[in-house]
């Protein structure tokens with residue numbers, strides 16, 4: 001499995017995930033080591049699945065032990081390793097994508113909402129602006145994207161990269177992150193798997 005698949009899965013989740021649930025996934029250590037994941041510290045609540053009526057509970061620290069109160073089971077202990085979470089490091093990913101495609105006009109913060117401009121790439125057919133949105137799965141995502149791009153300088157060609165979903169849209173070409181790049185296990189650099197020049201006259 002390509003580590004970029006795991007990265008995409010985590011981005012599409014849009015939530016921090018407990019370290020222990022990822023530790024054995026292929027590519028996890030590389031993604032963490034190279035900086036694509038960052039540790040986000042302790043979680044503050046859990047879903048109790050130990051009793052007959054699943055519920056959420058705040059985590060407490062009592063008598064040197066982490067745990068939470070369950071109406072049925074009283075105090076339920078949690079192993080310390082279950083406390084740590086990781087989340088995708090989007091600013092880092094955007095920078096790495098910009099490096100991979102040697103982008104000009106980079107932007108290190110979102111354009112608007114969750115839409116990022118990775119930068120623009122010069123090709124024989126003219127400049128292509130690369131954008132990123134975590135998910136492009138439904139009309140809401142498409143609206144968010146259109147709203148964000150309307151705040152940008154008009155670009156003749158745009159390619160929108162998303163971790164999940166490839167809803168056809170009229171304002172840009174789309175590609176998923178794992179189609180666009182692979183990660184080098186040697187140094188963590190992203191390697192283009194997609195020739196932007198083949199896009200031709202993109203909308």
Ligand SMILES: [Zn+2]
Pocket residue numbers: 048049050051052053054055070071072073
């Ligand atoms: Zn419970």
